[in-house]
Amino acid sequence: MAVTTYVDTWDLEVFFKGGSESEEFQTYLEGIHTDLNEFETTISNFNIEQLEEVLDQHESIIKKISQSSAFVSCLFAANVTDKKAQQLQGKVAASYAKLQGLLSQLDEQFTQVADEDWNNLFSAITLAPLQYVLTERRRRATEKLSATEEKLITSLSVDGYHAWGNLYNSIVGRIKVPFEGEELSVGQAHNKFSSGDRHVRKTVFENWQEAWRKEADTIASSLNHLAGFRLSVYEKRGWDSVLKEPLDNNRMKEETLNTMWQVITDYKEVFSEYLQRKAKLLGLEKLSFYDVGAPLSQNETKLSYQEGAEFILEQFAKFGPELTKFTQKAFEDRWIEAEDRPGKRPGGFCTSFKDSGQSRIFMTYSGTMSNVSTLAHELGHAFHQHAMAGVPVLNSLYASNVAETASTFAEMIVADAAVKNAKTEEEKLALLEDKIQRSVAFYMNIYARFLFETRFYEERKKGLVSAERLDELMVEAQKEAFNDQLAEYEPTFWASKMHFFITQVPFYNFPYTFGYLFSLGIYAQALEEGTAYEEKYIALLKDTASMTVEDLAAKHLGVDLTQRDFWEKAVQLSAQDVEEFLRLTDK
Numbered sequence: 001m002a003v004t005t006y007v008d009t010w011d012l013e014v015f016f017k018g019g020s021e022s023e024e025f026q027t028y029l030e031g032i033h034t035d036l037n038e039f040e041t042t043i044s045n046f047n048i049e050q051l052e053e054v055l056d057q058h059e060s061i062i063k064k065i066s067q068s069s070a071f072v073s074c075l076f077a078a079n080v081t082d083k084k085a086q087q088l089q090g091k092v093a094a095s096y097a098k099l100q101g102l103l104s105q106l107d108e109q110f111t112q113v114a115d116e117d118w119n120n121l122f123s124a125i126t127l128a129p130l131q132y133v134l135t136e137r138r139r140r141a142t143e144k145l146s147a148t149e150e151k152l153i154t155s156l157s158v159d160g161y162h163a164w165g166n167l168y169n170s171i172v173g174r175i176k177v178p179f180e181g182e183e184l185s186v187g188q189a190h191n192k193f194s195s196g197d198r199h200v201r202k203t204v205f206e207n208w209q210e211a212w213r214k215e216a217d218t219i220a221s222s223l224n225h226l227a228g229f230r231l232s233v234y235e236k237r238g239w240d241s242v243l244k245e246p247l248d249n250n251r252m253k254e255e256t257l258n259t260m261w262q263v264i265t266d267y268k269e270v271f272s273e274y275l276q277r278k279a280k281l282l283g284l285e286k287l288s289f290y291d292v293g294a295p296l297s298q299n300e301t302k303l304s305y306q307e308g309a310e311f312i313l314e315q316f317a318k319f320g321p322e323l324t325k326f327t328q329k330a331f332e333d334r335w336i337e338a339e340d341r342p343g344k345r346p347g348g349f350c351t352s353f354k355d356s357g358q359s360r361i362f363m364t365y366s367g368t369m370s371n372v373s374t375l376a377h378e379l380g381h382a383f384h385q386h387a388m389a390g391v392p393v394l395n396s397l398y399a400s401n402v403a404e405t406a407s408t409f410a411e412m413i414v415a416d417a418a419v420k421n422a423k424t425e426e427e428k429l430a431l432l433e434d435k436i437q438r439s440v441a442f443y444m445n446i447y448a449r450f451l452f453e454t455r456f457y458e459e460r461k462k463g464l465v466s467a468e469r470l471d472e473l474m475v476e477a478q479k480e481a482f483n484d485q486l487a488e489y490e491p492t493f494w495a496s497k498m499h500f501f502i503t504q505v506p507f508y509n510f511p512y513t514f515g516y517l518f519s520l521g522i523y524a525q526a527l528e529e530g531t532a533y534e535e536k537y538i539a540l541l542k543d544t545a546s547m548t549v550e551d552l553a554a555k556h557l558g559v560d561l562t563q564r565d566f567w568e569k570a571v572q573l574s575a576q577d578v579e580e581f582l583r584l585t586d587k
């Protein structure tokens with residue numbers, strides 16, 4: 001059988017010919033403009049009898065807006081000097097904002113409908129699948145203040161809330177970390193923490209701390225006011241817990257969150273042993289915060305794009321035919337932009353062209369095993385989108401905590417295979433440690449962020465929290481999360497971690513640990529059940545955005561997320577990695 005040669009650049013011409021100068025795309029954007037005006041008229045004359053027509057109209061517009069947003073972000077990512085693409089991005093963002101505004105108006109109308117009439121709506125077969133998401137929108141609208149008050153909050157938040165986040169970003173932009181006569185940016189300095197030379201890591205760490213300390217008072221103000229704004233809004237709405245919003249966004253119960261952290265805490269001895277062994281291998285008594293991510297050995301194996309693609313396909317085939325068939329098509333139809341060339345933006349992503357039912361993957365592939373993992377990760381996202389084909393858009397807007405289900409799953413298949421296929425012991429160790437590092441990040445580092453943030457908000461309710469106190473709270477949280485295993489912690493982590501300053505999403509931490517473990521738990525089941533599992537897996541993915549996570553897990557996995565079992569199985573998988581690591585390094 002002849003092997004297909006895969007091309008490492010993507011095809012965007014199938015959507016719109018001519019890149020950012022595309023006339024076809026211009027016409028498409030004008031169409032969206034017209035559609036939005038029509039939608040506006042519909043909304044202002046809305047009556048609940050017409051709900052289906054309104055939703056049809058919405059479905060068509062949101063597909064087009066997301067298609068155009070995907071198109072321009074692909075153009076810009078592939079060529080960061082494409083000014084025209086940047087301009088188009090602004091246009092698309094404006095359409096999206098307009099649609100959001102109209103939807104809020106619609107939500108407000110929902111609250112006017114009596115409960116009984118509302119529930120009756122969903123006896124119609126066409127509306128029944130949307131009951132969860134629409135009722136959720138209606139509930140969220142009732143839990144907020146009046147439309148006028150909420151509008152006022154939104155407009156005040158530009159200068160009174162988001163501005164604090166922006167201020168933080170501009171401070172970060174001017175921070176310089178001196179190193180060997182150079183002035184490093186925050187990003188450059190951060191990269192040095194993965195240096196194999198401890199002297200480099202230590203020096204950068206000390207200078208890094210000092211750089212953040214210089215700005216600590218201003219950054220502390222920014223954090224305090226940002227949090228203060230959030231707390232005031234919550235108070236006015238009558239929300240008493242800071243976890244209400246993030247839990248609701250992620251459609252999960254607090255009980256589930258607590259069980260998850262409890263299981264992680266119960267397994268911390270295993271990961272402590274890993275940290276102790278790593279310290280020993282580095283010739284240290286105890287690791288410092290800046291040693292946790294240090295490399296132990298180098299993994300030099302390189303795979304060409306073609307070899308990487310074939311490796312992924314080979315591993316996916318052991319898991320399921322649908323995933324394999326889909327991935328093959330993605331490679332053949334050039335859904336992936338992987339070429340290693342200048343002018344591309346860093347990082348990777350997967351975006352969905354909803355109007356065409358296709359996805360595109362962006363990354364820069366230079367042949368490392370970590371590139372192969374990234375490629376598998378993004379293919380997992382694309383498969384998630386594929387599994388949701390035919391699902392109404394309103395039922396496909398998944399929350400952060402389940403967004404990484406398919407990507408982590410795909411990455412896990414490939415990472416496990418890579419460890420098994422390693423050619424030398426050194427390579428095996430590097431790949432294995434890579435996996436463990438991820439677990440340590442989710443179970444310890446992110447847990448510390450969660451502990452810090454929860455405690456900080458409690459103190460903030462009583463008044464402003466000083467930079468010194470923030471340092472203390474941070475070290476306390478890190479000590480607890482790392483099970484007291486480190487010799488030195490990072491007190492200024494509250495200032496250097498930008499996630500605390502994101503105003504769009506509160507608590508940018510636990511959803512990612514949830515997502516990692518959720519995926520690991522599903523992977524554990526798949527390992528037990530073999531290729532027959534795939535059908536179940538696809539059915540689960542289809543439902544990820546139309547029910548609570550507890551219902552999702554009960555329906556498709558037959559487990560109760562508020563109980564320990566599922567979480568235990570998931571954590572055990574990663575604990576096995578540590579056991580193997582300890583075996584391999586026991587000399």
Ligand SMILES: [Zn+2]
Nearest residue numbers: 377381404407
């Ligand atoms: Zn991802």
